[in-house]
Amino acid sequence: VLSSQLPTEININHYNDPVKLLTSQAEFERFVQTSLSISGPTRERRGAPPRPAAVQLGDRLVEQPRRFEAYYASAREVFEANYVDGNRYIDVVHTERGFFSTLNRLHLASNTGPVWVAIIDAFSIALVVFSITGLLLWSRLTGPRLLAIGLASTTLLGAVYYAVLL
Known part of the structure:
Protein backbone atom coordinates (compact mmCIF):
# COMPACT_ATOMS: atom_id res chain seq x y z
CA VAL A 1 0.00 0.00 0.00
CA LEU A 2 1.37 3.41 -0.89
CA SER A 3 1.51 5.92 1.91
CA SER A 4 -0.73 8.73 0.76
CA GLN A 5 0.51 12.00 2.17
CA LEU A 6 -0.55 15.29 0.73
CA PRO A 7 2.44 16.46 -1.28
CA THR A 8 4.72 19.03 0.19
CA GLU A 9 7.37 19.43 -2.46
CA ILE A 10 8.77 15.91 -2.65
CA ASN A 11 7.26 12.76 -1.12
CA ILE A 12 9.18 9.55 -0.78
CA ASN A 13 6.91 6.51 -0.76
CA HIS A 14 7.73 2.84 -0.29
CA TYR A 15 5.57 0.18 -1.86
CA ASN A 16 5.23 -2.32 1.01
CA ASP A 17 3.31 -5.10 -0.75
CA PRO A 18 5.49 -8.09 -1.56
CA VAL A 19 6.92 -7.60 -5.01
CA LYS A 20 6.59 -10.56 -7.34
CA LEU A 21 9.69 -11.65 -9.19
CA LEU A 22 10.35 -9.04 -11.88
CA THR A 23 12.39 -10.41 -14.76
CA SER A 24 12.61 -7.54 -17.26
CA GLN A 25 12.59 -3.75 -17.49
CA ALA A 26 9.34 -3.80 -19.51
CA GLU A 27 7.62 -5.96 -16.88
CA PHE A 28 8.80 -3.58 -14.14
CA GLU A 29 7.49 -0.54 -16.05
CA ARG A 30 4.08 -2.20 -16.56
CA PHE A 31 3.94 -3.12 -12.86
CA VAL A 32 4.73 0.46 -11.79
CA GLN A 33 2.24 1.96 -14.27
CA THR A 34 -0.63 -0.24 -13.10
CA SER A 35 0.23 0.10 -9.39
CA LEU A 36 0.49 3.90 -9.49
CA SER A 37 -2.13 4.50 -12.23
CA ILE A 38 0.37 6.24 -14.49
CA SER A 39 -0.39 6.61 -18.17
CA GLY A 40 2.13 7.23 -20.89
CA PRO A 41 5.58 5.89 -21.69
CA THR A 42 8.69 6.22 -19.56
CA ARG A 43 11.05 9.09 -20.31
CA GLU A 44 14.80 9.13 -20.66
CA ARG A 45 16.28 10.32 -17.41
CA ARG A 46 18.97 12.96 -17.48
CA GLY A 47 21.88 12.73 -15.13
CA ALA A 48 24.17 9.95 -14.01
CA PRO A 49 24.86 7.05 -16.38
CA PRO A 50 23.58 3.58 -15.45
CA ARG A 51 25.51 1.65 -12.85
CA PRO A 52 27.81 -1.16 -13.97
CA ALA A 53 26.64 -4.78 -13.69
CA ALA A 54 29.85 -5.80 -11.88
CA VAL A 55 32.24 -3.96 -9.56
CA GLN A 56 35.93 -4.63 -8.95
CA LEU A 57 36.51 -5.36 -5.24
CA GLY A 58 40.17 -5.96 -4.60
CA ASP A 59 41.26 -8.75 -6.94
CA ARG A 60 37.80 -10.16 -7.70
CA LEU A 61 34.79 -9.05 -9.70
CA VAL A 62 31.55 -8.85 -7.69
CA GLU A 63 28.28 -8.99 -9.62
CA GLN A 64 25.71 -6.34 -8.69
CA PRO A 65 22.04 -7.31 -8.36
CA ARG A 66 19.85 -6.29 -11.28
CA ARG A 67 18.40 -2.82 -10.96
CA PHE A 68 15.29 -1.54 -12.68
CA GLU A 69 14.50 2.17 -12.95
CA ALA A 70 11.54 3.98 -14.46
CA TYR A 71 11.06 7.73 -14.90
CA TYR A 72 7.66 9.20 -15.78
CA ALA A 73 7.43 12.95 -16.27
CA SER A 74 4.84 15.47 -17.35
CA ALA A 75 4.80 19.24 -17.14
CA ARG A 76 3.06 18.98 -13.76
CA GLU A 77 4.65 16.01 -11.95
CA VAL A 78 7.45 13.43 -11.96
CA PHE A 79 7.52 9.81 -10.77
CA GLU A 80 10.83 8.01 -10.27
CA ALA A 81 10.66 4.31 -9.41
CA ASN A 82 13.66 2.17 -8.45
CA TYR A 83 13.84 -1.54 -7.70
CA VAL A 84 16.88 -3.64 -6.83
CA ASP A 85 16.48 -7.36 -7.45
CA GLY A 86 15.79 -9.13 -4.16
CA ASN A 87 14.14 -6.20 -2.37
CA ARG A 88 10.58 -6.54 -1.12
CA TYR A 89 9.76 -2.94 -1.97
CA ILE A 90 9.99 -0.39 -4.75
CA ASP A 91 11.30 3.10 -3.97
CA VAL A 92 9.04 5.73 -5.52
CA VAL A 93 9.82 9.44 -5.53
CA HIS A 94 6.90 11.65 -6.54
CA THR A 95 7.53 15.33 -7.23
CA GLU A 96 4.72 17.75 -7.92
CA ARG A 97 5.82 20.91 -9.63
CA GLY A 98 4.38 24.27 -8.71
CA PHE A 99 2.50 26.65 -11.00
CA PHE A 100 5.55 28.60 -12.21
CA SER A 101 7.60 25.46 -12.74
CA THR A 102 4.75 24.01 -14.82
CA LEU A 103 4.64 27.17 -16.95
CA ASN A 104 8.40 27.01 -17.40
CA ARG A 105 8.21 23.36 -18.48
CA LEU A 106 5.53 24.23 -21.04
CA HIS A 107 7.68 27.14 -22.25
CA LEU A 108 10.60 24.76 -22.76
CA ALA A 109 8.32 22.13 -24.35
CA SER A 110 9.83 19.73 -21.84
CA ASN A 111 7.94 16.45 -21.52
CA THR A 112 5.14 17.61 -23.79
Missing part, protein backbone atom coordinates in the same frame (compact mmCIF):
# COMPACT_ATOMS: atom_id res chain seq x y z
CA GLY A 113 3.72 16.01 -26.88
CA PRO A 114 4.25 16.89 -30.54
CA VAL A 115 0.94 18.79 -30.69
CA TRP A 116 2.13 21.28 -28.04
CA VAL A 117 5.47 21.72 -29.85
CA ALA A 118 3.63 22.41 -33.14
CA ILE A 119 1.38 25.00 -31.44
CA ILE A 120 4.36 26.77 -29.84
CA ASP A 121 6.31 26.75 -33.13
CA ALA A 122 3.33 28.20 -35.03
CA PHE A 123 2.87 30.87 -32.36
CA SER A 124 6.53 31.92 -32.46
CA ILE A 125 6.52 32.10 -36.27
CA ALA A 126 3.37 34.23 -36.12
CA LEU A 127 5.04 36.60 -33.63
CA VAL A 128 8.04 37.07 -35.93
CA VAL A 129 5.80 37.70 -38.97
CA PHE A 130 3.62 40.17 -37.04
CA SER A 131 6.72 42.02 -35.80
CA ILE A 132 8.19 42.38 -39.29
CA THR A 133 4.91 43.44 -40.90
CA GLY A 134 4.27 45.88 -38.04
CA LEU A 135 7.64 47.53 -38.57
CA LEU A 136 7.03 47.78 -42.30
CA LEU A 137 3.60 49.33 -41.72
CA TRP A 138 5.11 51.80 -39.25
CA SER A 139 7.81 52.82 -41.73
CA ARG A 140 5.29 53.17 -44.58
CA LEU A 141 8.18 51.93 -46.72
CA THR A 142 9.59 55.44 -47.11
CA GLY A 143 12.92 57.16 -46.60
CA PRO A 144 14.58 57.55 -43.19
CA ARG A 145 12.35 55.11 -41.31
CA LEU A 146 13.08 52.33 -43.80
CA LEU A 147 16.79 53.12 -43.52
CA ALA A 148 16.56 52.94 -39.70
CA ILE A 149 14.83 49.55 -39.90
CA GLY A 150 17.48 48.26 -42.32
CA LEU A 151 20.32 49.43 -40.06
CA ALA A 152 18.73 47.96 -36.93
CA SER A 153 18.01 44.67 -38.70
CA THR A 154 21.58 44.40 -40.00
CA THR A 155 22.97 45.10 -36.53
CA LEU A 156 20.64 42.55 -34.94
CA LEU A 157 21.47 39.87 -37.51
CA GLY A 158 25.19 40.55 -37.03
CA ALA A 159 24.84 40.22 -33.25
CA VAL A 160 22.89 36.96 -33.57
CA TYR A 161 25.45 35.59 -36.05
CA TYR A 162 28.30 36.54 -33.71
CA ALA A 163 26.51 35.00 -30.70
CA VAL A 164 25.90 31.73 -32.56
CA LEU A 165 29.58 31.44 -33.49
CA LEU A 166 30.61 31.63 -29.84
Whole structure:
Protein backbone atom coordinates (compact mmCIF):
# COMPACT_ATOMS: atom_id res chain seq x y z
CA VAL A 1 0.00 0.00 0.00
CA LEU A 2 1.37 3.41 -0.89
CA SER A 3 1.51 5.92 1.91
CA SER A 4 -0.73 8.73 0.76
CA GLN A 5 0.51 12.00 2.17
CA LEU A 6 -0.55 15.29 0.73
CA PRO A 7 2.44 16.46 -1.28
CA THR A 8 4.72 19.03 0.19
CA GLU A 9 7.37 19.43 -2.46
CA ILE A 10 8.77 15.91 -2.65
CA ASN A 11 7.26 12.76 -1.12
CA ILE A 12 9.18 9.55 -0.78
CA ASN A 13 6.91 6.51 -0.76
CA HIS A 14 7.73 2.84 -0.29
CA TYR A 15 5.57 0.18 -1.86
CA ASN A 16 5.23 -2.32 1.01
CA ASP A 17 3.31 -5.10 -0.75
CA PRO A 18 5.49 -8.09 -1.56
CA VAL A 19 6.92 -7.60 -5.01
CA LYS A 20 6.59 -10.56 -7.34
CA LEU A 21 9.69 -11.65 -9.19
CA LEU A 22 10.35 -9.04 -11.88
CA THR A 23 12.39 -10.41 -14.76
CA SER A 24 12.61 -7.54 -17.26
CA GLN A 25 12.59 -3.75 -17.49
CA ALA A 26 9.34 -3.80 -19.51
CA GLU A 27 7.62 -5.96 -16.88
CA PHE A 28 8.80 -3.58 -14.14
CA GLU A 29 7.49 -0.54 -16.05
CA ARG A 30 4.08 -2.20 -16.56
CA PHE A 31 3.94 -3.12 -12.86
CA VAL A 32 4.73 0.46 -11.79
CA GLN A 33 2.24 1.96 -14.27
CA THR A 34 -0.63 -0.24 -13.10
CA SER A 35 0.23 0.10 -9.39
CA LEU A 36 0.49 3.90 -9.49
CA SER A 37 -2.13 4.50 -12.23
CA ILE A 38 0.37 6.24 -14.49
CA SER A 39 -0.39 6.61 -18.17
CA GLY A 40 2.13 7.23 -20.89
CA PRO A 41 5.58 5.89 -21.69
CA THR A 42 8.69 6.22 -19.56
CA ARG A 43 11.05 9.09 -20.31
CA GLU A 44 14.80 9.13 -20.66
CA ARG A 45 16.28 10.32 -17.41
CA ARG A 46 18.97 12.96 -17.48
CA GLY A 47 21.88 12.73 -15.13
CA ALA A 48 24.17 9.95 -14.01
CA PRO A 49 24.86 7.05 -16.38
CA PRO A 50 23.58 3.58 -15.45
CA ARG A 51 25.51 1.65 -12.85
CA PRO A 52 27.81 -1.16 -13.97
CA ALA A 53 26.64 -4.78 -13.69
CA ALA A 54 29.85 -5.80 -11.88
CA VAL A 55 32.24 -3.96 -9.56
CA GLN A 56 35.93 -4.63 -8.95
CA LEU A 57 36.51 -5.36 -5.24
CA GLY A 58 40.17 -5.96 -4.60
CA ASP A 59 41.26 -8.75 -6.94
CA ARG A 60 37.80 -10.16 -7.70
CA LEU A 61 34.79 -9.05 -9.70
CA VAL A 62 31.55 -8.85 -7.69
CA GLU A 63 28.28 -8.99 -9.62
CA GLN A 64 25.71 -6.34 -8.69
CA PRO A 65 22.04 -7.31 -8.36
CA ARG A 66 19.85 -6.29 -11.28
CA ARG A 67 18.40 -2.82 -10.96
CA PHE A 68 15.29 -1.54 -12.68
CA GLU A 69 14.50 2.17 -12.95
CA ALA A 70 11.54 3.98 -14.46
CA TYR A 71 11.06 7.73 -14.90
CA TYR A 72 7.66 9.20 -15.78
CA ALA A 73 7.43 12.95 -16.27
CA SER A 74 4.84 15.47 -17.35
CA ALA A 75 4.80 19.24 -17.14
CA ARG A 76 3.06 18.98 -13.76
CA GLU A 77 4.65 16.01 -11.95
CA VAL A 78 7.45 13.43 -11.96
CA PHE A 79 7.52 9.81 -10.77
CA GLU A 80 10.83 8.01 -10.27
CA ALA A 81 10.66 4.31 -9.41
CA ASN A 82 13.66 2.17 -8.45
CA TYR A 83 13.84 -1.54 -7.70
CA VAL A 84 16.88 -3.64 -6.83
CA ASP A 85 16.48 -7.36 -7.45
CA GLY A 86 15.79 -9.13 -4.16
CA ASN A 87 14.14 -6.20 -2.37
CA ARG A 88 10.58 -6.54 -1.12
CA TYR A 89 9.76 -2.94 -1.97
CA ILE A 90 9.99 -0.39 -4.75
CA ASP A 91 11.30 3.10 -3.97
CA VAL A 92 9.04 5.73 -5.52
CA VAL A 93 9.82 9.44 -5.53
CA HIS A 94 6.90 11.65 -6.54
CA THR A 95 7.53 15.33 -7.23
CA GLU A 96 4.72 17.75 -7.92
CA ARG A 97 5.82 20.91 -9.63
CA GLY A 98 4.38 24.27 -8.71
CA PHE A 99 2.50 26.65 -11.00
CA PHE A 100 5.55 28.60 -12.21
CA SER A 101 7.60 25.46 -12.74
CA THR A 102 4.75 24.01 -14.82
CA LEU A 103 4.64 27.17 -16.95
CA ASN A 104 8.40 27.01 -17.40
CA ARG A 105 8.21 23.36 -18.48
CA LEU A 106 5.53 24.23 -21.04
CA HIS A 107 7.68 27.14 -22.25
CA LEU A 108 10.60 24.76 -22.76
CA ALA A 109 8.32 22.13 -24.35
CA SER A 110 9.83 19.73 -21.84
CA ASN A 111 7.94 16.45 -21.52
CA THR A 112 5.14 17.61 -23.79
CA GLY A 113 3.72 16.01 -26.88
CA PRO A 114 4.25 16.89 -30.54
CA VAL A 115 0.94 18.79 -30.69
CA TRP A 116 2.13 21.28 -28.04
CA VAL A 117 5.47 21.72 -29.85
CA ALA A 118 3.63 22.41 -33.14
CA ILE A 119 1.38 25.00 -31.44
CA ILE A 120 4.36 26.77 -29.84
CA ASP A 121 6.31 26.75 -33.13
CA ALA A 122 3.33 28.20 -35.03
CA PHE A 123 2.87 30.87 -32.36
CA SER A 124 6.53 31.92 -32.46
CA ILE A 125 6.52 32.10 -36.27
CA ALA A 126 3.37 34.23 -36.12
CA LEU A 127 5.04 36.60 -33.63
CA VAL A 128 8.04 37.07 -35.93
CA VAL A 129 5.80 37.70 -38.97
CA PHE A 130 3.62 40.17 -37.04
CA SER A 131 6.72 42.02 -35.80
CA ILE A 132 8.19 42.38 -39.29
CA THR A 133 4.91 43.44 -40.90
CA GLY A 134 4.27 45.88 -38.04
CA LEU A 135 7.64 47.53 -38.57
CA LEU A 136 7.03 47.78 -42.30
CA LEU A 137 3.60 49.33 -41.72
CA TRP A 138 5.11 51.80 -39.25
CA SER A 139 7.81 52.82 -41.73
CA ARG A 140 5.29 53.17 -44.58
CA LEU A 141 8.18 51.93 -46.72
CA THR A 142 9.59 55.44 -47.11
CA GLY A 143 12.92 57.16 -46.60
CA PRO A 144 14.58 57.55 -43.19
CA ARG A 145 12.35 55.11 -41.31
CA LEU A 146 13.08 52.33 -43.80
CA LEU A 147 16.79 53.12 -43.52
CA ALA A 148 16.56 52.94 -39.70
CA ILE A 149 14.83 49.55 -39.90
CA GLY A 150 17.48 48.26 -42.32
CA LEU A 151 20.32 49.43 -40.06
CA ALA A 152 18.73 47.96 -36.93
CA SER A 153 18.01 44.67 -38.70
CA THR A 154 21.58 44.40 -40.00
CA THR A 155 22.97 45.10 -36.53
CA LEU A 156 20.64 42.55 -34.94
CA LEU A 157 21.47 39.87 -37.51
CA GLY A 158 25.19 40.55 -37.03
CA ALA A 159 24.84 40.22 -33.25
CA VAL A 160 22.89 36.96 -33.57
CA TYR A 161 25.45 35.59 -36.05
CA TYR A 162 28.30 36.54 -33.71
CA ALA A 163 26.51 35.00 -30.70
CA VAL A 164 25.90 31.73 -32.56
CA LEU A 165 29.58 31.44 -33.49
CA LEU A 166 30.61 31.63 -29.84
